[in-house]
Amino acid sequence: MSDRHYEPEPALAATAVGGTVDLGVEEAETPKKRPAGPDGPAPQDRPRSLWSDAWRDLRRNPVFIVSGLVILFLVLIALWPSAIASRSPLDCDLSKAQEGSQAGHPFGFDGQGCDVYTRTVHGARTSVAVGVLATLGVAVLGSVLGALAGFFGGIWDSILSRITDVFFAIPVVLGGLVLLSVITSDTVWPVIGFIVLLGWPQLSRIARGAVITAKQHDYVQAARALGASNSRLMLRHIAPNAVAPVIVVATISLGTYIALEATLSYLGVGLKPPSVSWGIDISAASPYVRNAPHALLWPSGALAITVLAFIMLGDAVRDALDPKLR
């Protein structure tokens, strides 16, 4: 509340210019700005929700601005890679294999003679697609199941909790090696499906906890006492108050899903050539790291920056939505 009434500038200006601050004027003016209600200070004129509070915090957070710009850039090149890399990523010339940086090819060539710059730019699409789609899938599946378990409790909650325990027990990389090696597809869907399959329990736990917390508030009881239906309680009262932690964890997870896709592709069970992916490129370049380190560094660097950007964005969103978690 205090920051809304906080108006230091006029006082500071007065000190700077005149050397004295006429507090009497300040105090005389204040009641006009805040007409006192019967029980204390009346609220300000501008309605503000917690979301607009969060947005106001985010706009001032340099971490958010930097990571947001990086992500915006990534999304743009994922949508229109040809705008900054007009060649085809599959247009390779073996005679130039492992050559270094040269005119028109700032990042050099990889072991197959493909342009590293082009492949790095085009690889962004896979990473962003896997990250965003897997996060959406995880968030929807996990939060719906978790919210239902948290809301209804009892036997459904117990069953779901045991199922999530089972999924938590599956080692991600081992599970990926086993499950994805039997699927032959050159699309991103098997990878996304696998991430959703192993990722939803985390979100469902978060959503379950958030719903249980929100459910106990008196406003939910008040709505129940009015005769509100379960769906109304869920959609109007519980979901809006439980969605913040889900958003936060989903944003942070997005970065790790991108890294997971690269890991699986590196191991040869994620995306497979001729798909273009940073994981594939890192895998292909690693045997030649002594002769052509640039072919490994550029896709690795792009991956690291992307993952870092999403995790930092998640941190910033968390700080804005729930300052207590900091």
Add this chain to the structure above:
Amino acid sequence: MSDNLTLPAQQGSTGASTEALLTVEGLTKHFPIYGGFPIKRKVGAVQAVDDVDLTVGVGESVGLVGESGCGKSTTGRLITRLLEPTGGKITYAGQDITHASRRQMASVRSEIQMIFQDPYSSLNPRQTVGTIIKSPMEVNGIDPAGGREKKVRELLELVGLNPEHYNRFPHEFSGGQRQRIGVARALALNPKLIVADEPVSALDVSIQAQVVNLLQKVQEELGIAFLFIAHDLAVVRHFSQRVAVMYLGKVVEVGDRDSIYNRPRHPYTHALLSAVPEVAMDDETENRERIRLAGDVPSPIMPPSGCRFRTRCWKAQDKCATEEPPLLQISGNREGHLTACHFPEDPSTEARTEDVVLDPALKALEDVEKD
């Protein structure tokens, strides 16, 4: 004092001169405790409310007082059917609503409303004040003349808030203002009964009076019956026509306000009243009785046998452990003043010859002071 105890002529009469709006008979709520491994089973129960009888007349305000944890709020939530009763019967306007489903309750919902204790938790932080006050009308499909928004503005004005604050969020209001919003929400459907669960105990003392006065105005002008749950005896005295005293899930004494405050019979009521702090410039308070109870309320998981108050009562005898005192009109009581005690106190709050000090540490301290 035991010779005073005679059986009353009539039973069940709770002195309600008006027609009964809400009748609660033998209301019981036991919360199961689960334990054990690997399969959890019921190992006990918290006897939060046990065999409570209560009547609220049309337009009457009834106070429900007692220590923390004595089952006051649970009783309120059972009556509004937020909790499912374990036993007993709740009758509202002749209709048995004890186990009514959500659909069966629909017609009654709009007539029984609730005001909550915590003004911060009872308003959805994501909804505007207008949406909050409007939601009772939306849920129950009620369209007042002139539209819902107009009704909301009227309600805001009625509870002393600026109708222009319609589009604001709860966090922009102070505690007292938020409680007024809660009152406006409860009034949105023109209820006949409001269960107010400690509506002022979370508020600053200077604000309490304003909210109590608002509730009293509402009660008198709109003729709404109130079940006013509180642990503040002064507030209840100000607000209620009849008062029921609860201890450990049971009603131990019930009667009209003057009977309870001026002629209490149950030792627990005496102890409660003697604990009310009073501001007096001179030493007038010296002739009030002083009773200091020792220890805490016993666990409602294993309540004492017989009279539940006997473990802390200075008059307890063997009979109290074996026989549960019924809630009766004992001799010397006025009409409708019921007391559940084998050995009731004199109907007075005057000082006795010696203070009752049951807390050994406190007693030792006072003895030192006297020397």
